[in-house]
Amino acid sequence: MNTIPNDTIIALATPSGVGAIAVIRLSGEKSIEIVNQFFKSKFGKKELTNVKSHTIHLGNIIENDRIIDEVLISVFKNPQSYTGENVIEINCHGSVYIQQEIIQLFIKNGVRNADPGEFTLRAFLNGKMDLSQAEAVADLIASNSAASHQVALQQMRGGFSTEIENLRQQLLNFASLIELELDFAEEDVEFADRTEFNNLVTKISAVLKRLIDSFALGNVLKNGIPVAIVGEPNVGKSTLLNALLNEEKAIVSHIAGTTRDAIEDDISIEGIAYRFIDTAGIRETKDFVENIGIKKTFENIEKAQLVLHLVDASKVDDLQKNISELKDKYPTKNILTIINKADLLSDTEITNLKTQFSNLIILSAKEKTGIHELTNTLTHLVNKGALSNNETIVSNSRHFEALNNAYTSIKEVQKGIDQNISTDLFAIDIRQALFHLGEITGEVTTEDLLGNIFANFCIGK
Incomplete structure (x- = not known):
């Protein structure tokens, strides 16, 4: 699904079951308009379509003069919303009956159930976040320790994405010059400075190696030891x-x-x-x-x-x-x-x-003496220096694979420069490195890739 959908979706954003409060989320161009048809404000006649974005409104959800529940409606207008579309969040009472009554009301009126991760998928398709940030959302939800939480939060804020995008952009600039040389091959013109290009490839190779090596730590921080x-x-x-x-x-x-x-x-x-x-x-x-x-x-x-x-x-x-x-x-x-x-x-x-x-x-163990020494030793065995220094740590196996593939291609480019081989021979490896870096941030995607990633999300996120 690389095209941006134009329908409206709905899902329960809080865990299913009975609770004090439940949150039901809608996203789509017509979400505010649809909810407005069934909302009656407690404070006079108020149209949700006319209110300001990022405002909250108290009222009732009503179907054919039947009050389903007293609710708080949060309005987020595009593009300043999580998905980049018009978004409504309905805070209702946590009865399972009430939750289903509200959801079914809107499904009967042109809204459909969201697929797993579809809200975040729409955020990605609308440019609100890149693919690695979207995956970090799932990691943040699943985090079960301070370390896994910190790694996911750092990635969601774009630290990893920025580093990858900077590498890709620098390589892309030189790739353009290399491609230009191929167009003027008969004139034997050199547009890309070989010394500068070699320095760039060496730098990219070192950064990729550091990111690849960080996966050993990132994997245990994410999944536990x-x-x-x-x-x-x-x-x-x-x-x-x-x-x-x-x-x-x-x-x-x-x-x-x-x-x-x-x-x-x-x-x-x-x-x-x-x-x-x-x-x-x-x-x-x-x-x-x-x-x-x-x-x-x-x-x-x-x-x-x-x-x-x-x-x-x-x-x-x-x-x-x-x-x-x-x-x-x-x-x-x-x-x-x-x-x-x-x-x-x-x-x-x-x-x-x-x-x-x-x-x-x-x-x-019986007297519980020496246990503190053991836990201290366990802590020292895990390298937390990178975490405390806020360095980029790779914790996603898909990213790890893409980085390895990009690193292999970059090493081939480096070999080609060292051996002074023809530009057209290592231009293929440059394209491959760009492709694999693009896979991480979502510059390069397929429907199957997106399907596999977002299928692991919970519905409502």
């Missing part, structure tokens, strides 16, 4: 999970093999979302059900971005061997070793262990 708690049976994995969550989430027992399935829960630490997974204890067993749990433990280690390797304080003699075995099996995993049941160790033993092993955490 999966953390697997692993170790032998009865080392206190479930007790540690309960201590982190500050609730009795997992069953704790002195009987080995109590946890037979993965138990998961989310917690926000210093604005970062973590998903902790308490796994079945790793050991040799003939118990069929427990073996299934242990198999899931290894699967969860594969999925986790961080592994908390829990060791019983009474079994530290084999600590080096256990650490080495786990790191050999999972060489790419970030593994943090934790000694639990610290009360079993003397002060001298604790000092010796910390001297022998770097980044070792010693705590008591």
Whole structure:
């Protein structure tokens, strides 16, 4: 849908169900006119078509002399609205019956139900925001931590878009000169300064690489960090999970093999979302059900971005061997070793262990001592510097793919300049780089692309 629709749409903008207040949103050229037919102001005869934009009006929604509800009507006239069209927002009482009565009233009078994300789609089509900003709206709604909220808000405000558009515009200016050279190929004329062009390509390559590298951080800030708690049976994995969550989430027992399935829960630490997974204890067993749990433990280690390797304080003699075995099996995993049941160790033993092993955490999950040190370590493991410095962080996998494609094309252009090959040979790569950068902001779109993006939005946004 690359053409701007001219009909009027309606949807519930607040969550469905009973509440104190519900908001029903309409957008379209005739939205004010249509609502005006069924609105009677509490303060004399007032026509919504004549009121100023960004004003609120108290009155009743009436159908054939039947009052459906007393409402507040907010009027937003084009182009100063979210969608760039005439927009009406009806604040009604939160009864499901009232909500449906109002929505059905307008559907019977020429309005249609909005598709998922159609209000934001219209905002994009009407130039109120670019595609990456539109996607940030969905990310903002879905944000579940301070970090994911900040990343989405920065993108929605246009920080990422501005950076991409600046790169694209500079490249486009040189691309125009390159295309001009191709038109005058027989005259052997050079319009684009090769040194300046090479500097630009080097700069673009560096910026793209920085944005691509930021995705590793952006992805975990957006989706949270999966953390697997692993170790032998009865080392206190479930007790540690309960201590982190500050609730009795997992069953704790002195009987080995109590946890037979993965138990998961989310917690926000210093604005970062973590998903902790308490796994079945790793050991040799003939118990069929427990073996299934242990198999899931290894699967969860594969999925986790961080592994908390829990060791019983009474079994530290084999600590080096256990650490080495786990790191050999999972060489790419970030593994943090934790000694639990610290009360079993003397002060001298604790000092010796910390001297022998770097980044070792010693705590008591049962007594909840050392938990703060663990949460501080988790926070330091996540690079929040870029976030606090308000740098552009890529968190969208579609953008990540487009940036990678643009980077590949730019590297080909750079190779062509270095090898002094004919302009027409790397002009194709310049066009490809421009295409992929345009995909991010929506300069280049297809109906399928827009359909895939906005299908993930909630209806009413």
